Amino acid sequence: TELVNTLAITDDLSVKQQLNRQLKSIENDFQYLGIDSCAATGLCGMKCPVGINTGEFIKSLRTQQLRDNKTARYAANFAVKHFAAVASTARFGLTSLAVIRNIIGAPMLRSLTKPANKLLGTPLYYSAWPRGEQPINRNDIASTQLDKVVYLPSCASRVFAPDETALDQRSIMQVMHSLTSKAGIELLLPEQVNELCCGMPFASKGLPKQATSKAEQLLTIAEQLSEHGRYPIIFDASPCALTTSAAAQQRGLTVLESAEFAYQYLLPKLTLTAQSEPVMLHVTCSSKRRGSEQQLVDVAKACCSEVIIPADIECCGFAGDKGFNLPELNANALKTLRSQVPNNCSSGISNSRSCEIGLTQHSGVNYQSVLYLLDKVSQVAS
Numbered sequence: 001t002e003l004v005n006t007l008a009i010t011d012d013l014s015v016k017q018q019l020n021r022q023l024k025s026i027e028n029d030f031q032y033l034g035i036d037s038c039a040a041t042g043l044c045g046m047k048c049p050v051g052i053n054t055g056e057f058i059k060s061l062r063t064q065q066l067r068d069n070k071t072a073r074y075a076a077n078f079a080v081k082h083f084a085a086v087a088s089t090a091r092f093g094l095t096s097l098a099v100i101r102n103i104i105g106a107p108m109l110r111s112l113t114k115p116a117n118k119l120l121g122t123p124l125y126y127s128a129w130p131r132g133e134q135p136i137n138r139n140d141i142a143s144t145q146l147d148k149v150v151y152l153p154s155c156a157s158r159v160f161a162p163d164e165t166a167l168d169q170r171s172i173m174q175v176m177h178s179l180t181s182k183a184g185i186e187l188l189l190p191e192q193v194n195e196l197c198c199g200m201p202f203a204s205k206g207l208p209k210q211a212t213s214k215a216e217q218l219l220t221i222a223e224q225l226s227e228h229g230r231y232p233i234i235f236d237a238s239p240c241a242l243t244t245s246a247a248a249q250q251r252g253l254t255v256l257e258s259a260e261f262a263y264q265y266l267l268p269k270l271t272l273t274a275q276s277e278p279v280m281l282h283v284t285c286s287s288k289r290r291g292s293e294q295q296l297v298d299v300a301k302a303c304c305s306e307v308i309i310p311a312d313i314e315c316c317g318f319a320g321d322k323g324f325n326l327p328e329l330n331a332n333a334l335k336t337l338r339s340q341v342p343n344n345c346s347s348g349i350s351n352s353r354s355c356e357i358g359l360t361q362h363s364g365v366n367y368q369s370v371l372y373l374l375d376k377v378s379q380v381a382s
Contacts, residue, residue: 062206091132128361280348
């Protein structure tokens with residue numbers, strides 16, 4: 001501010017030129033240190049004594065930068081209108097990369113993607129990159145039960161397959177169907193599921209108009225399927241639930257993320273045999289902001305006799321796609337994770353597929369949704 005004020009009042013041309021160079025240098029530094037590397041999860045607002053969410057400010061700066069970027073706005077509008085095609089292309093791309101990696105090796109693939117990452121900010125390959133998930137088949141979850149819930153698989157769950165090192169290679173939708181079948185609950189899946197998105201990927205990029213468009217589309221379809229709020233709406237990723245909560249509440253709809261659903265609807269209807277092997281637990285930023293952290297912890301403790309929550313890790317830093325495009329943010333946030341995994345621990349759990357990619361990369365163990373563990377240790381209640 002002082003630099004800008006000095007520029008405004010000085011008449012000395014040489015001073016103006018020097019100050020302009022300083023201002024440009026500061027702006028260039030802030031682009032990376034502030035705008036590009038902000039996770040924008042809003043967790044800072046919970047730490048701030050007066051609740052200031054700096055992430056919202058950063059997203060507004062991203063919006064300003066994109067205002068005159070016709071290419072970015074065209075791409076965003078195309079994705080809004082053709083979301084199923086975009087997701088299908090992403091799945092194909094990930095599967096193709098996995099094939100290439102098997103041929104040339106992960107180190108070579110990483111070295112090939114590194115120059116473009118530095119110059120253009122495109123994704124940098126590393127070993128925890130997932131393959132593309134199989135397309136959703138609604139017939140896989142066909143059933144008729146008295147209790148019903150609307151199930152909205154997240155974009156990440158629809159695009160990212162389980163890590164190749166995971167013992168359980170089922171999709172999250174198959175796991176959800178297994179659990180609800182045991183509990184006597186029917187999953188209602190929208191016919192247009194492949195076109196749906198909560199809007200968060202657009203909002204975090206500074207594209208609020210496109211974000212609102214996708215969120216409204218999703219909630220309108222979910223409202224109809226839920227019979228105007230008769231049945232709860234379940235997301236398998238906590239960020240989606242946080243993103244849609246306020247708008248859903250205005251419509252009289254109940255939105256739950258996977259841990260809340262498991263705690264409130266599944267645990268009372270299942271018999272559990274807790275495993276003795278310890279498990280790592282990562283509580284997502286969105287669970288903390290929703291106030292569902294304790295329910296996630298309680299579900300984990302019901303499934304496992306020893307649950308380890310790393311002491312000094314808050315946000316994992318994956319932040320949607322930043323774990324791909326700006327992997328140093330994710331690496332720095334999780335730099336102490338690997339050292340906190342005990343030798344007798346071989347798995348971790350969370351409730352956001354994108355976060356689980358980075359957690360797997362930086363822990364040395366495979367992270368999956370808490371629903372996988374719940375399904376593993378549960379039986380139909382006797």
